Amino acid sequence: MDHTAEKPLVIQMIQNEVREAAAKLGRKGEVMISDPDAVIELFDIYPANEWMAMETEHETPQMLFGNFWLEGELCILFADTNMGKSLLAVQLADSITRGEPIAPFTLGAEASPVLYIDFELTGKQFEQRYTDGQNRYQFATEFYRGEYNQFNRASSHYQKLDRYVIEALTRGIKRTDARVLIIDNITCLRNGTESAGAALLLMKELKKLKTRHGVSILVLAHTPKRNPRLPLSRNDLQGSKMLINFCDSAFAMGESHSIPGQRYLKQIKQRSTAETYGADNICLAQLERHKGFLKFVFTGNDCEKNHLRDASRQERERMHREAKKLSDEGLSQRQVAERLGMSVGSVNRMLKGE
Incomplete structure (x- = not known):
């Protein structure tokens, strides 16, 4: 059973990046590095207190x-x-x-x-x-x-x-x-x-x-x-x-x-x-x-x-009049919907008098 699809997207992307880096450095995915100390780590890892000390040296964002x-x-x-x-x-x-x-x-x-x-x-x-x-x-x-x-x-x-x-x-x-x-x-x-x-x-x-x-x-x-x-x-x-x-x-x-x-x-x-x-x-x-x-x-x-737009009875009646006016001018129901910011189904019901 393939469990790849179950992995979080971020994990999948990190794994892909590691594979790509390996492919560039050696054949068949084998990383050829003569000096292990030259490897650039994927994560910067320090004690939490050290992170706190390092960040105090940085200016607070304005x-x-x-x-x-x-x-x-x-x-x-x-x-x-x-x-x-x-x-x-x-x-x-x-x-x-x-x-x-x-x-x-x-x-x-x-x-x-x-x-x-x-x-x-x-x-x-x-x-x-x-x-x-x-x-x-x-x-x-x-x-x-x-x-x-x-x-x-x-x-x-x-x-x-x-x-x-x-x-x-x-x-x-x-x-x-x-x-x-x-x-x-x-x-x-x-x-x-x-x-x-x-x-x-x-x-x-x-x-x-x-x-x-x-x-x-x-x-x-x-x-x-x-x-x-x-x-x-x-x-x-x-x-x-x-x-x-x-x-x-x-x-x-x-x-x-x-x-x-x-x-x-x-x-x-x-x-x-x-x-x-x-x-x-x-x-x-x-x-x-x-x-x-x-x-x-x-x-x-x-x-x-x-x-926000009022959904009151007066507003619905106004929208109904506007929809009918635009329809009488020759606009399609889709065009009326786009003009009024409504769904095509809502326009259809309005024009039918529902």
Whole structure:
């Protein structure tokens, strides 16, 4: 009986790495090492008290964006499309490069270079977003933006694009001396992260990147179509839950259904801090433009339940009218469902008058 499938995924991956290393060093899996002391151990093992003593020599990580994101963390920010997560990410990059906090959140780290890898906007779209016709916003000199070079054919030499991207990110960090890396968005690095194995491999590569180069990483991600009547949770991150399991922290941006145009932030995961901005204390925000710079201004705190879509009779009747209107305009039931954030079955029942 084969027990391989019963082993935890992490154990299987460690075993595979050991086999690959053995295959490279000798034939038929035999590791040929003349000096046993030259072996690099898979685990660093010390007495617990020695770990405590070693870590006291390291500086305590400082806040980059209050309790949402700390130095040295691999953090994920996820939200639905067109919610404004890219705007917030650029605002964070601008804050960190200038050493100026985004009120009311603490920025304990000193001003440092930021590398922002943008897979969403073209250079012209980025320029237009931060120009209001009269003012063109001036970013700090140590804010570096990277854009995918569509004419680079070097990726054809790599079996996997994600491996090529990781190496390109490494070169970018060295070139700019960045202490913070922001990736917009994770889709560009994914090679089937809906599977647990692919997600784990991706998170391992990003963790290696942050450890080797001493950088803090923020990765942006999407949410799949979700029920707007339910609170935001780790289940709303598009792809495998492995992404959440292996990141250090995560927070989400949601849309307020009680105040038009308003957004809110909610902590989803934290390892180094207490939960400050959970369901009972979300952070409300609205977009404003100041001298060409489009940014979020945080206006207070509230309970998340006050900003979820109301499932009352009046709301159901409104949705029914909207569904019928869209259907009369010629949209299919699937298109109506996508427009209203509902399931096709719910739309079908509404149009039948159930």
